[in-house]
Amino acid sequence: MQHFESDYLEGAHPLIMERLSATNMEKTPGYTVDVYCDEARRKICKACGCPDAEVHFLVGGTQTNSTVIDALLRPYEGVVAAQTGHINQHEAGAIEAGGHKVLPIPHEEGKINAASLRSYLEGFFADEAYTHMVNPGMVYLSHPTEYGTLYTRTELEDIAAVCHDYKLPLFLDGARLGYGLAASNTDITLETIASTCDVFYIGGTKVGALFGEAVVFPRPGIVKQFVSIAKQHGALLAKGRLLGIQFSTLFTDGLYLKISRHAILMAERLRKTLEEKGYEFFIRPQTNQLFIVLPAEKAEKLGREVGFSVWEKHNDGRTVIRLATSWATKEEDIDTLIGLL
């Protein structure tokens, strides 16, 4: 059985495991105020090109989204997101549990765009009754999106310009950020993101870490006492150094990008084969997630030998499945998979 269900099937990159073991019996203060977290912060600031950035380490994606969103919104404000945004679909109401509505706007392949964002905002504030409605208080996007698609630098800057016009902070969910940065045809770098977004996170869980997300506020001072909001969310890890060690390792010698690039290369080999064999893509693959459309019986047959995610029903009754590569995908597993297709 080959497993391509997701990009978080394995543990951590071996260098991380080594460093966790090597430091295991050291004693450090808790709650991310230790030398390893500071070391990781410095490296991340440098990689983002913003030496004064405020960096926080949280454990998982849903937790990070709800903590950041609660930190930025006032009670009557909501977060604008693609209908398909993770916060709108797969977080069991974590955002609403904080009292905030997700305000869905249309998307294309998981991406929002500046024009529809502006149109929504114009319409909203033109409504005489807008004070009786949930006010847009920030904008959320994911890069790569839940469909593995990518924003271009221009698209991102255009969205940021709209946010700027309406004084809305822009939040980028980077749960799979590595796979976006390492993609073959992207003009977006960490520096791009740091200069256009008000807050974003660098995903560790899906990109080489056991767990962990690094939240970056490129321009500090936006949120007061973020650490208290994280604590309130149960998001402050007691042995915080585990996060520092992991992110420090990922941001040493370009490891984060290097292992992300591997996942992309594996995905591209897979994409090429799928194309050659005439498989139909649900969405043109750009990163490490490949969505293909299969007749139900074919999906079932393939499912006996290959693990994948059943994504949704296509509107013609066929099944959309997702195959995901990761930093840990082995060349020979791709070979085997290709043999089975």
Add this chain to the structure above:
Amino acid sequence: MQHFESDYLEGAHPLIMERLSATNMEKTPGYTVDVYCDEARRKICKACGCPDAEVHFLVGGTQTNSTVIDALLRPYEGVVAAQTGHINQHEAGAIEAGGHKVLPIPHEEGKINAASLRSYLEGFFADEAYTHMVNPGMVYLSHPTEYGTLYTRTELEDIAAVCHDYKLPLFLDGARLGYGLAASNTDITLETIASTCDVFYIGGTKVGALFGEAVVFPRPGIVKQFVSIAKQHGALLAKGRLLGIQFSTLFTDGLYLKISRHAILMAERLRKTLEEKGYEFFIRPQTNQLFIVLPAEKAEKLGREVGFSVWEKHNDGRTVIRLATSWATKEEDIDTLIGLL
């Protein structure tokens, strides 16, 4: 200037004002445990044909919606509603403030239907990841809807049947219930509603009262200590008897239906004229709200002499406006309005 902006422009029906004045200096206990509330409860139970119903009196609609919904849902559950439902649009996030997501489903003229509800529920629970998503925990509908449209008895029963299959309580928002019950072509009565819904409310604010909504649980015991949840929502009126007196008056000698019927007759006169003069309806009028589509300049011109609500932009750029009649609309005001059209 004629005013047709809404159905809550005036105070209360004169009989209510009289009775409030007549009882003004009486002393009663607070918080809806007084003889007038009990009197109103008995009359409402009788009108609903369910002698054991549990009846609570709250002040306003948004408050009632959020209190009832919080009372019924578990933390990870949301409330299924039409995209256009009041709770999804015009309550400034009151539902989300209670920690719950509104789960919008498609609508036709403000109405959900049994088929799309069932389809949504089937799809939801077929998703392997449903425990990571906000679970549908109840169904909300408004009758009349925000567009003044009405369910038929069959439609309501079909929706109730789906709810029953999925063990979801059905909640009917009756902020304008009188205008629904008094409509010309409806087969829905208070008894119908009481026998199909798990909880609903009889709107007073828009139908003859100064304020007030009577929440009815036809089969008691569904919610424990509803009064505490109301108190927590700031929805328990100190001088609760004001609600009892108003609803007791409304449910004496059929006043509630009688004054509602007047609004319908006024709306029908208006509709007839609008039809004759070739106005285009945005939605076929069924109750006391009339939505018409006007070119922007015409809307502006009319707006100088008639107060109405600007509802939304039509997709062709014209303006959708709403004219509302009410229990208080005077024959001569309709005459004047007709002259201006």
Add this chain to the structure above:
Amino acid sequence: MQHFESDYLEGAHPLIMERLSATNMEKTPGYTVDVYCDEARRKICKACGCPDAEVHFLVGGTQTNSTVIDALLRPYEGVVAAQTGHINQHEAGAIEAGGHKVLPIPHEEGKINAASLRSYLEGFFADEAYTHMVNPGMVYLSHPTEYGTLYTRTELEDIAAVCHDYKLPLFLDGARLGYGLAASNTDITLETIASTCDVFYIGGTKVGALFGEAVVFPRPGIVKQFVSIAKQHGALLAKGRLLGIQFSTLFTDGLYLKISRHAILMAERLRKTLEEKGYEFFIRPQTNQLFIVLPAEKAEKLGREVGFSVWEKHNDGRTVIRLATSWATKEEDIDTLIGLL
């Protein structure tokens, strides 16, 4: 049976009922943006000596407390209050429902004091772990307190000075404010309150209105879009003018103070008799609430002829009861009560 259970047993002052009736069939816009609300706002601003104050009209006390507190606090902040504060005891968790902890500090006869407040704040911020705790974000006090006691001007200014040092907004719950302003030995006026507090409310429900509380922000701009937070709390009355008419009447020709003074005079007559007859006061009466300690059997006997509130068990097993006068208390009812004591 004589009734002294509370100060909200009757309806409204007759002048209010008259004006509500006189304006009943007028048409006004909803949600407190009408001429009567504006009229009331102007009168309140004048009475407070702050022409630029921001004034909002809400329906009840619990609702007002939770709305104001949610408007002022960030997620990890709580509200400092006397252990006996209404928000800590009798609001069914309305403050916690908004996500905020009530941080109780010691009190004397229901009053907090500047020294213990400062001591609490010093201790709090001296704790290394304070970011892991609920941070004090504002201070709440009630005037008169839940025990009918009053702050002096100096006491209030001292508390405000501490709040100022720690940059904490000071919120005064004036559910019974009239009875405090009209007390015999007070040096606190509306102007005093407006110049020392950041937000307070003028209680209507217990002082002559059918319902209603006027929230005053003496220096506007502290809270953005308060109206949206009120709407979210279900606290925005559709027929908002009912509040405007009531408060405009209460603030015409000094009615608010005049009727409050009546309650004080009634309470003072009652106090004098109780003293003469040797009743033991639980707390020295200052306003319209009289707390006396009775043996259980005596309380029971009195309870057959007089309605009162059972307040708490005294620590010696006797019962503490409360007798309340109000704007509506009749001279002859006091006579009758005195005869029964």
Add this chain to the structure above:
Amino acid sequence: MQHFESDYLEGAHPLIMERLSATNMEKTPGYTVDVYCDEARRKICKACGCPDAEVHFLVGGTQTNSTVIDALLRPYEGVVAAQTGHINQHEAGAIEAGGHKVLPIPHEEGKINAASLRSYLEGFFADEAYTHMVNPGMVYLSHPTEYGTLYTRTELEDIAAVCHDYKLPLFLDGARLGYGLAASNTDITLETIASTCDVFYIGGTKVGALFGEAVVFPRPGIVKQFVSIAKQHGALLAKGRLLGIQFSTLFTDGLYLKISRHAILMAERLRKTLEEKGYEFFIRPQTNQLFIVLPAEKAEKLGREVGFSVWEKHNDGRTVIRLATSWATKEEDIDTLIGLL
């Protein structure tokens, strides 16, 4: 510098690190539905003597407390706890963020007792106004407490009996459970806890794991879809197997108790020396936490060579400090520390 600040200074027990490394490149499904979690569940069920128990794995203590409490309470209910309970002091409002009040009752050395619990509950429900107050909906205790003290079996059973009488679930916070089970004079075992409590958790973070808390519902079915509530709280770890592997290791060959016992032995050596040298205990030590009272200057001097937690100011102005041993404390570190005392 010697470090005795807390029991979570180091990483994990070496056997855990070994097993994490050994399984690192295996592929498993996420979110705690993997073979390692199942293995850990079976071992925990066995250790608790309840084969049908429902076991969930969460990441940290605050998160676990807020998730369990939200899962058990209705909106208007609160959680009864010692004034000193962790949920009331050091969770930055995580419980209130879920909408629930912590209802503090008196404690002795961090412990609540059956008599004062019963007295509180009797008083609460005797109050006529109890529906206007936050209702006690469950009882929380920690074992060991925040002061390192322990309940006896009888004390725990008596509390459980009160809970049973009032139909309140009893929740035991076992963040340091191992150190309680391994204490020298305790008659409480895992089986005792499983038979008296409705839900409890076995702390991993402070007892040998990198992180992780195992929530046990001895009698399943109390909470529906706990996993969704955990997800909503951001408490569901993507690579859930990390928790399974850790708890499986801790519950193999009695490791959990064995390493806990080591901490107790180290604490007892330390206690003996402190006694001999005449140090004054703030609280008689029972587990791995030792609280001593020091003059400020002595605390400062000691602090130059030994890391400890400053706990609170003693009421005589001296400082209460905490020294904590753990599974990882080395014999020689105790020797060194003893030399410094």
